[in-house]
Amino acid sequence: MAIAMHWSCLSLFLPNAPSYSSSPSGGASLPGTANSFVSFSGLRATSASSSSHGFFAKKLWSLEKTRILPVIECLVKSLEPTTHTTKVQRNANLAKLQGGYLFPEIARRRNAHIQKYPDAKIISLGIGDTTEPIPGLITLAMEARAHGLSTLEGYSGYGAEQGEKAMRVALAETFYGGMDIKDNEIFVSDGAKCDIARLQLVFGPDVSIAVQDPSYPAYVDSSVMMGQTGAFRKDVQQYSKIQYMRCSHENDFFPDLSSVPRTDIIFFCSPNNPTGSAATREQLKELVAFATINGSIIVYDSAYAIYMSDNNPRSIYEIPGAREVAIETGSFSKYAGFTGVRLGWTVVPEELLFSDGFPVRNDFNRVMCTCFNGASNIAQAGGLACLSPEGLKAMNKMVSFYKENTAILVDTFTSLGFKTFGGRNAPYVWVQFPGRDSWDVFGEILEKSHIVTTPGSGFGPGGEGFIRASAFGHRENILEATSRLRKLYL
Numbered sequence: 413m414a415i416a417m418h419w420s421c422l423s424l425f426l427p428n429a430p431s432y433s434s435s436p437s438g439g440a441s442l443p444g445t446a447n448s449f450v451s452f453s454g455l456r457a458t459s460a461s462s463s464s465h466g467f468f469a470k471k472l473w474s475l476e477k478t479r480i481l482p483v484i485e486c487l488v489k490s491l492e493p494t495t496h497t498t499k500v501q502r503n504a505n506l507a508k509l510q511g512g513y514l515f516p517e518i519a520r521r522r523n524a525h526i527q528k529y530p531d532a533k534i535i536s537l538g539i540g541d542t543t544e545p546i547p548g549l550i551t552l553a554m555e556a557r558a559h560g561l562s563t564l565e566g567y568s569g570y571g572a573e574q575g576e577k578a579m580r581v582a583l584a585e586t587f588y589g590g591m592d593i594k595d596n597e598i599f600v601s602d603g604a605k606c607d608i609a610r611l612q613l614v615f616g617p618d619v620s621i622a623v624q625d626p627s628y629p630a631y632v633d634s635s636v637m638m639g640q641t642g643a644f645r646k647d648v649q650q651y652s653k654i655q656y657m658r659c660s661h662e663n664d665f666f667p668d669l670s671s672v673p674r675t676d677i678i679f680f681c682s683p684n685n686p687t688g689s690a691a692t693r694e695q696l697k698e699l700v701a702f703a704t705i706n707g708s709i710i711v712y713d714s715a716y717a718i719y720m721s722d723n724n725p726r727s728i729y730e731i732p733g734a735r736e737v738a739i740e741t742g743s744f745s746k747y748a749g750f751t752g753v754r755l756g757w758t759v760v761p762e763e764l765l766f767s768d769g770f771p772v773r774n775d776f777n778r779v780m781c782t783c784f785n786g787a788s789n790i791a792q793a794g795g796l797a798c799l800s801p802e803g804l805k806a807m808n809k810m811v812s813f814y815k816e817n818t819a820i821l822v823d824t825f826t827s828l829g830f831k832t833f834g835g836r837n838a839p840y841v842w843v844q845f846p847g848r849d850s851w852d853v854f855g856e857i858l859e860k861s862h863i864v865t866t867p868g869s870g871f872g873p874g875g876e877g878f879i880r881a882s883a884f885g886h887r888e889n890i891l892e893a894t895s896r897l898r899k900l901y902l
Contacts, residue, residue, distance in 0.1 A: 505639045508651070514629050514870035515539050521855075522864050529862065535893045537821070537881040538864035540685070540839065542749040544813060544886075547806035550748060550797045557793035571786040574777065575600025575757070579792045582799040583757055587717075587742065591729040597761050597773065599780055600787045600795070602754040604715050604741040605630055610783060611711060611739065611758070612638045614775045619676035622655035624667065626686055626871030626878075628713065631679040649873040658874050661833055661844075665689035669698060674706040681713035683720060686871045686880040687842045688834015690724045696731045703737040709764065709772070710738040716838045718747050718811055724837065735761040739772070746839065746884075748798045748807050755791040814839045817883035817890045824894040825881070828901045839883040842868075846877055853879050861896040 511517060518538050526534060560566025574580065580595035601607050608630055617639035623631045632654065635641055642652030650656055655675050657667035665687050680699065683690040691699070703710050710728065717726040725731065728738045743756035760773040787795075797803045822835040825843050833842040845853045850867035857863050857879070866882070868875030883890070 532862040536864040546749045553797035554794040603756040604743040607758040621677045622675040623679045625656035626875035683716040683838035688838035688840040690837035712740045715743045841881040
């Protein structure tokens with residue numbers, strides 16, 4: 413392929429060359445000539461009009477190759493697009509993150525699959541996103557609040573950063589009755605995931621952390637972003653300075669705390685995402701005792717507590733001594749289909765103190781006041797409706813529907829010979845594929861059945877060899893998915 417030469421490059425070795433104008437073809441045209449340009453094809457010089465500038469072509473032809481190459485390099489650089497960069501350095505902690513966040517990466521692969529199979533009907537058993545409509549009595553409350561904003565009597569602007577008083581009182585009475593939780597210890601927010609990030613601001617970069625392995629990836633990724641970790645170790649698929657507490661079916665999905673070194677912060681989710689397991693009362697007593705002895709803080713994620721079927725604690729505060737060592741986050745996302753509405757809460761007891769005696773609650777309150785303007789007043793109206801007797805009944809009916817979906821998935825995978833876990837206390841089924849790479853299994857099911865799942869390794873190295881199947885879906889899609897899975901694995 414011929415490369416048209418810029419005269420500025422040729423001037424590197426022809427300093428006395430005359431000026432030029434560009435030809436229509438993009439080459440350099442010498443003065444007094446028409447449609448003439450000099451080009452190189454490989455290392456051969458040619459001229460569109462040898463009679464007009466034969467002398468110039470002979471001069472180029474006589475140059476040594478070692479003198480021509482710098483000219484070509486100059487040309488290539490001159491043709492490359494230039495990008496302005498600032499003098500601001502990138503956050504080195506963000507640079508540690510491996511690839512994309514799990515669920516956007518799944519969405520990317522799903523979209524690529526759709527482009528490859530545009531006529532295929534994709535069924536999602538992947539991301540834990542609710543699918544059934546929000547109960548009408550809840551949306552009616554939000555509608556009334558929204559309409560009220562168009563009236564002088566019903567309008568309200570900024571609300572309390574901690575949440576409306578009525579909302580906090582209702583949460584304390586409904587979910588924490590008899591646990592001595594006060595409404596001023598509850599912070600209403602736009603979701604538990606957002607509060608995890610705000611808690612990281614409270615803790616800062618100098619704390620050490622422990623996480624269940626496998627566990628919800630936001631705990632690890634937010635710790636990396638905050639600068640609490642070292643580099644990612646590809647040999648073990650872990651970040652240094654994080655204690656990965658292995659939770660497998662061999663240890664009943666509860667870590668062997670006797671082998672876990674002390675850390676400042678312990679992230680713990682029960683019922684667990686992704687395994688679906690729920691800690692027993694005795695196990696949580698052990699966890700609270702472990703944190704008390706070590707002077708640690710537990711961040712207890714109770715996002716799936718309403719799905720509990722067994723007689724296990726739904727809150728860490730059912731355990732004596734938890735008020736001195738634990739923070740709890742909760743959410744309406746999977747309770748009432750609020751994944752898009754966004755409403756959650758965090759409990760920070762007054763007794764929870766830093767090593768210098770300063771209340772953790774006060775610092776979290778400062779972060780909320782600085783970084784947040786309070787949950788949507790419309791969303792909080794919906795939250796209040798959720799906590800009414802009729803709302804609780806409607807939420808439990810929705811939860812029962814998803815749990816029926818879960819039972820269908822468990823029966824399907826079990827009948828196909830797979831070992832499954834979870835599926836009783838959470839809307840997830842943890843399916844084992846021994847010796848298989850979980851992303852390969854994800855790809856196999858997507859490619860051959862047009863079903864999206866979640867690869868277990870996305871939740872930590874302990875998830876390798878598993879996939880997570882979500883029970884959030886319309887019943888007809890769940891049944892269709894089970895039919896496809898039977899065709900694939902029978």
